[in-house]
Amino acid sequence: MAINTPPIAFGTDAPSSARGKQAGKARRPVPAPRPGLVTAAAAVVGVGLGATLALTITSETSSEFTGPGGVASFAGNLTGMAGSYLALVMVLLVSRIPFVEHVLGLDGLLRWHRRVAPWPISLLVAHAVLITIGYAQTAKTGTWHEVGTLLTRYPDMITAAVGLGLMCLAGVISIRAIRSRLRRETWWTVHLVMYLALAISFAHIIVLGPSFVGHPATQVVWSVAWAASAGLVLCYRVGLPVVRSIRHGLRVVEVRPEGPGVVSIVCSGRNLNRLAVSGGQFFCWRFLTRSHWWQAHPYSLSALPQPPYLRLTVKSVGDHSASLALLRPGTRVAVEGPYGTFTRHAQRHRRALLIAGGIGVTATRALLEDLPRAAQPVVLLRGTRQEDLVLREEVANLVRRRGGKLHELTGTREQQGLDEQSLPALVPDLLDRDIFVCGPEGFVADIVATARALGVPDEVIHYEAFAL
Ligand SMILES: Cc1cc2nc3c(=O)[nH]c(=O)nc-3n(C[C@H](O)[C@H](O)[C@H](O)COP(=O)(O)OP(=O)(O)OC[C@H]3O[C@@H](n4cnc5c(N)ncnc54)[C@H](O)[C@@H]3O)c2cc1C
Structure with missing residues (x-):
């Protein structure tokens, strides 16, 4: 694995100004959903x-x-x-x-x-x-x-x-x-x-x-509707990602181990202060090497951008994710996105509960950084072993600065399951909080079912399951 000197610490909140030419420029705000x-x-x-x-x-x-x-x-x-x-x-x-x-x-x-x-x-x-x-x-x-x-x-x-x-x-x-x-x-x-x-x-x-x-006007309307739809597909699935990738010129600068089978990949690029992205969102990443260029995989940002840097954190589960640990600094990166509604815009209550299962900590950590300080977040990190709780120190820092509370839950599902008894015991004001849950599909489905069973309304349950 090629590792450079860490170019920037992602351990704390994104500073209002960062290093280099992009220093001091405010990040572009993300438009609120309409x-x-x-x-x-x-x-x-x-x-x-x-x-x-x-x-x-x-x-x-x-x-x-x-x-x-x-x-x-x-x-x-x-x-x-x-x-x-x-x-x-x-x-x-x-x-x-x-x-x-x-x-x-x-x-x-x-x-x-x-x-x-x-x-x-x-x-x-x-x-x-x-x-x-x-x-x-x-x-x-x-x-x-x-x-x-x-x-x-x-x-x-x-x-x-x-x-x-x-x-x-x-x-x-x-x-x-x-x-x-x-x-x-x-x-x-x-x-x-x-x-x-x-x-x-x-x-x-x-x-x-x-x-x-015999109805030329109808022919024209139908043709225009189809041409416009084809144009939208080409524009947003091909044109915009190409333009965005060229504009930001992302390259890998560092691959950093975070825990067993988990690496963070730091990329640097131009004009990242103009990239509107919320904590909790993801991109489809295309690493332009001989073996990777033809496939784009979704990975969340694991921290808010710190121009000129972006970071993703990847757990090895199959051939693509495993091979990312071998990426070399200098590798060009094309991105499509950002996508996702797992963001602070979804928040309805003032306070929030964030629950991350395993590698779901990536989007959770970036969202936590983006939440208003008044959110007094309670964060539950769930992993089989202590060393699986990657980014836990960063999360602990962010929680501390927001006057929140962090619970680290390790053990097998049977030992540390989050159910209708344990969840309210850990978070007594559960019903006054938005619940953000992120992780593997099964984990997310279990937590959503538990929250519903506890009477949490659907509008305040927000989730990102790592499967499309
Ligand atoms: C919105 C979202 C955000 C994610 N964020 C992260 C993250 O921050 N860190 C992380 O480690 N993982 C994340 N993942 C999961 C990650 O995308 C998969 O683990 C990875 O693509 C697996 O690819 P593979 O070739 O290594 O494994 P494979 O064995 O090929 O795939 C394992 C599983 O990953 C999913 N998958 C594979 N390829 C794709 C693809 N191109 N698009 C969508 N799903 C795919 C499928 O469900 C598949 O069953 C995220 C997934 C989604 C949907």
Whole structure:
């Protein structure tokens, strides 16, 4: 492991001024989330769905509907339009539009994306089946014969059929039981075919859809909506990360061991005072070495930025996280983010309880540094052994300065579980505090369940589970 002289101590609160050229410049404030905007955007999406369905219904004549195959064809058109519209929504949900991400968080957006995804896929499969049946009834021929006719005589149908096949493939590999058996990178790469599927299916809707044929204005609106969605994806998932990475020019300056299997990576960069980031947020980090450049993994900042430095702290759990201990100083770093709603903006009460399970201490420590001093934080650090409580001295310092209380809980889950008896015993004013919990998925789920069982309302339970 290549280790330099520590360039800066992250042990205390980020100073209002730091060293070097960026010294004395105030950090850029993070815009507060604006839930009203997201509600308005959701209303626009709802109106769009209503308009799409209304357009399909009104473009159907009564003679078409009552004629042979009319009902199946109509149902096919309706499912096709609804499915295409929901596919657009599914794309928008992963475009990471900042004002939406600030409210829902990346995990929230992905949750919605997963909830919505089965609908467009099922509706588009239903569309293909119903249209084939409807057209076969109209032509008074067999369904399989009609499949051949559709594929050979109608424009853009072969690409649409391939698109539907790819969509189904992306859907199948995303079923939890199948996805969990695949390497994350394999799943992610195959799952990208969804974009290709949508792109190649687009033409047949415009050329054949009854709502579009002979309606140039509708064609324009639909095309603009899709082009704008593609633009948003490119802008926020590709353009912004590239611009941000070039602007800050991050490089690794130090890799520092923190505990068993845990290292901190300190990066330095330009203009970090202009990077708006809250304690508790994370970036997707891409270390530009031969073996790492192609994968971006999410890691939280483990301290507020101290321009020109940023720090992340990583526990080795698999090939990527383990290999980061071998990073060399000078390695270039590209970042995407910051993301996450596990921040002081979520706070409702004046006081806060912070609970970290294992490596969840990273986001917890950065959040603690960012909380107002009046938060009088109670912090619970949970680990199997004392040496697993990495960054504990930094946390202890920050707690002391805020007049808070730190509990270090070590032992197995059975010995040191946080349950409905032990949690209120440690934190008697639990119901007057926001609860911030961070760590592995199972740990977070247990604490959230315990808090709910103790009567803590959902609005004051905030969590970051280290799984997307
Ligand atoms: C919001 C968030 C913040 C995190 N912050 C930290 C942190 O500060 N310190 C830390 O040590 N760990 C953190 N993690 C966990 C870290 O991302 C994973 O441990 C790491 O990506 C594992 O990769 P691997 O190749 O070493 O292990 P693998 O064996 O490949 O993966 C282990 C598990 O990590 C998750 N994972 C792997 N790759 C990704 C990816 N590209 N995107 C999302 N999840 C992935 C999956 O759930 C997987 O099952 C965070 C995770 C999330 C979601």
